[in-house]
Amino acid sequence: MSDALSYLVKARPDAIKPYFTFLKQAGTHLDKKTRNLISVITKVHAQTENGFRQYLSRALRDGATPHEILDALLMAFPALGLAKIVWAVDIILDMDIPEFHPELLDAEPQWHEIALTEEITQREISYRNCDGRSLFVYREDNEFRVYDSRCPHQVTNIPHLALENGVLTCPKHEWTFNASTGECIKNGNRPLTQFEWKIENDKLLAYW
Numbered sequence: 627m628s629d630a631l632s633y634l635v636k637a638r639p640d641a642i643k644p645y646f647t648f649l650k651q652a653g654t655h656l657d658k659k660t661r662n663l664i665s666v667i668t669k670v671h672a673q674t675e676n677g678f679r680q681y682l683s684r685a686l687r688d689g690a691t692p693h694e695i696l697d698a699l700l701m702a703f704p705a706l707g708l709a710k711i712v713w714a715v716d717i718i719l720d721m722d723i724p725e726f727h728p729e730l731l732d733a734e735p736q737w738h739e740i741a742l743t744e745e746i747t748q749r750e751i752s753y754r755n756c757d758g759r760s761l762f763v764y765r766e767d768n769e770f771r772v773y774d775s776r777c778p779h780q781v782t783n784i785p786h787l788a789l790e791n792g793v794l795t796c797p798k799h800e801w802t803f804n805a806s807t808g809e810c811i812k813n814g815n816r817p818l819t820q821f822e823w824k825i826e827n828d829k830l831l832a833y834w
């Protein structure tokens with residue numbers, strides 16, 4: 627929420643709180659993905675960059691594909707016009723989201739080889755690059771966790787340097803995560819995205 631809205635909630639609660647209740651209740655008959663796609667379009671229409679980044683990450687999290695997001699933007703052309711669509715695509719390019727890379731747009735989910743299990747140190751989190759994606763990998767005995775390095779808030783690529791004493795802190799708005807569980811422990815409310823994993827021929831594989 628913007629500072630201005632936070633201020634109005636405090637200064638004029640009777641006027642502003644019903645507005646938020648209305649927003650919450652609107653769209654209850656739509657699934658999450660559709661709601662988020664509509665919010666993406668409204669953020670582009672209003673050209674609110676933070677809101678756009680936030681709802682774009684929510685739409686992806688709730689199952690929208692990059693093609694669906696691009697279709698939603700293009701279908702809204704009569705309302706948005708080309709200039710706002712280009713504004714939105716510039717932000718998408720700036721976010722450098724792997725799924726939007728042209729060579730990955732049509733990629734089907736599949737297993738990816740991360741590393742030999744013997745290369746992964748016990749009770750430590752390591753940073754790895756694999757097939758166009760950055761990951762944090764944690765191991766405890768023969769249990770693994772494979773996290774997307776993309777922050778669940780606004781898809782910022784959390785760098786290796788963000789790791790300190792078993793805690794990961796996103797540099798953008800300082801959401802902080804327990805690296806061994808992925809839980810958000812400060813400033814935010816969503817955990818790191820985890821990928822399904824398996825061991826095959828002594829190698830750790832992850833699915834995305």
Ligand code: FES
Nearest residue numbers: 777779780796799
């Ligand atoms: S993008 Fe906002 S905390 Fe990571």
